Amino acid sequence: MNEAKSNESEREALIRWRSDTPGCGIRVHLNNAGASLMPAVVKDAITAHLGREAIEGGYEAADAQAPALAAAYTAVADVIGAAARNIAVVRSATDAFALALSAFDFAPDDVILTSSDDYISNQLMYLSLAARRGVRVVRAPDGPMGGVDLRAMEELLDRERPKLVALTWIPTNSGLVQPATAVGALCKAAGVPYLLDACQAVGQIPVNVREMQCDYLASTARKFLRGPRGIGFLYVSDAALARGDYPLLVDMRGAEWTAPDTFALVEDARRFETWESSSALVLGLGAAAQYALMQDAAMVTRRAQALAAQARTRFASIRGVRGLDRGEQLCAIATFTVEGRIARDLVLALRERGINTSSQSRGDAVIDLTRKGAETLLRVSPHYFNTEDEIETAARALEKLLA
Numbered sequence: 001m002n003e004a005k006s007n008e009s010e011r012e013a014l015i016r017w018r019s020d021t022p023g024c025g026i027r028v029h030l031n032n033a034g035a036s037l038m039p040a041v042v043k044d045a046i047t048a049h050l051g052r053e054a055i056e057g058g059y060e061a062a063d064a065q066a067p068a069l070a071a072a073y074t075a076v077a078d079v080i081g082a083a084a085r086n087i088a089v090v091r092s093a094t095d096a097f098a099l100a101l102s103a104f105d106f107a108p109d110d111v112i113l114t115s116s117d118d119y120i121s122n123q124l125m126y127l128s129l130a131a132r133r134g135v136r137v138v139r140a141p142d143g144p145m146g147g148v149d150l151r152a153m154e155e156l157l158d159r160e161r162p163k164l165v166a167l168t169w170i171p172t173n174s175g176l177v178q179p180a181t182a183v184g185a186l187c188k189a190a191g192v193p194y195l196l197d198a199c200q201a202v203g204q205i206p207v208n209v210r211e212m213q214c215d216y217l218a219s220t221a222r223k224f225l226r227g228p229r230g231i232g233f234l235y236v237s238d239a240a241l242a243r244g245d246y247p248l249l250v251d252m253r254g255a256e257w258t259a260p261d262t263f264a265l266v267e268d269a270r271r272f273e274t275w276e277s278s279s280a281l282v283l284g285l286g287a288a289a290q291y292a293l294m295q296d297a298a299m300v301t302r303r304a305q306a307l308a309a310q311a312r313t314r315f316a317s318i319r320g321v322r323g324l325d326r327g328e329q330l331c332a333i334a335t336f337t338v339e340g341r342i343a344r345d346l347v348l349a350l351r352e353r354g355i356n357t358s359s360q361s362r363g364d365a366v367i368d369l370t371r372k373g374a375e376t377l378l379r380v381s382p383h384y385f386n387t388e389d390e391i392e393t394a395a396r397a398l399e400k401l402l403a
């Protein structure tokens with residue numbers, strides 16, 4: 001954390017966060033699990049570079065900003081306890097996850113060991129690999145409180161000898177936090193590669209790849225990290241780089257064409273990148289990472305989770321609203337089903353009243369929402385810059401809508 005901010009009280013920090021964030025004065029933004037509000041410094045980094053591209057030329061502007069672009073990789077790496085050489089900047093978390101999966105040469109009957117709560121697009125990728133490559137998808141059962149049962153995971157690692165363990169740390173559709181660190185330790189002990197989707201975790205809870213012991217970690221910029229849309233990143237461990245892992249379809253950014261029939265991979269994680277990318281968005285991602293690094297991480301996590309806990313209690317007190325979150329550890333995502341109402345309609349009605357939330361339907365999380373008996377859910381995801389009053393405002397608005 002920045003020295004200058006280390007003595008700041010939570011109240012002082014809140015005032016600063018809100019004045020750093022123009023959107024705070026305009027809307028009650030409780031959709032940080034969708035896309036958070038960018039601080040002004042992030043927007044400025046992006047627009048300034050677009051301005052330079054228009055005047056100097058896109059390639060020339062990128063050359064001129066080479067040190068700032070390099071600093072963006074370092075900042076992203078610092079957020080997750082890695083080094084810049086381990087970071088590939090890609091289009092999204094989904095892109096990052098797919099690139100990591102593509103580094104494994106799956107053969108028929110190879111097992112991907114995962115969970116029931118993995119993100120929809122990840123589940124679709126596993127199923128696609130099952131259909132195309134004959135992979136077997138094994139989902140570790142949940143424990144009694146929700147979240148994967150670690151004992152079952154350990155047994156499955158032993159019995160199935162999976163080619164890969166893939167886990168979504170915080171699923172998009174509930175407040176659950178999976179025991180991702182413990183799963184990392186099990187994978188390490190079993191010698192099985194570990195791919196972690198940390199899309200909802202980065203910027204929300206402390207992330208350290210050394211503690212996670214993961215081979216790969218996929219994330220996006222726009223959620224709790226507060227970066228722009230359209231960009232994400234993949235962490236590739238030194239072990240994966242040393243093994244010679246690379247994506248199925250490598251690009252000229254990732255390798256050198258050494259002779260008509262040979263190529264040589266670049267040394268670092270950029271072997272997972274493609275040549276074309278938006279320098280403006282990379283700078284925006286870098287600014288978001290630098291902004292995150294300047295905050296008191298413990299305060300950030302504590303505040304976001306306390307606001308979600310407030311929402312969980314307050315919303316569930318409204319007639320017809322049922323809380324859906326289960327798990328030993330819960331996070332800054334609170335989910336509800338509302339009797340007789342389609343959540344998307346409520347989201348639109350709240351939006352008209354200046355309140356941003358989001359909704360999902362059963363198809364977004366088939367296993368979880370089926371067992372919870374919910375066709376649709378309303379998702380409230382505060383961040384540290386939200387206030388207790390904003391949670392109350394949203395709850396009152398919902399109360400009125402349902403009256």
Ligand SMILES: Cc1ncc(COP(=O)(O)O)c(C=O)c1O
Nearest residue numbers: 092093094119170171172199220
């Ligand atoms: C847990 C999780 N993983 C992955 C993704 C996909 O992220 P992106 O849209 O950046 O590909 C999301 C998006 O909501 C998510 O919540």
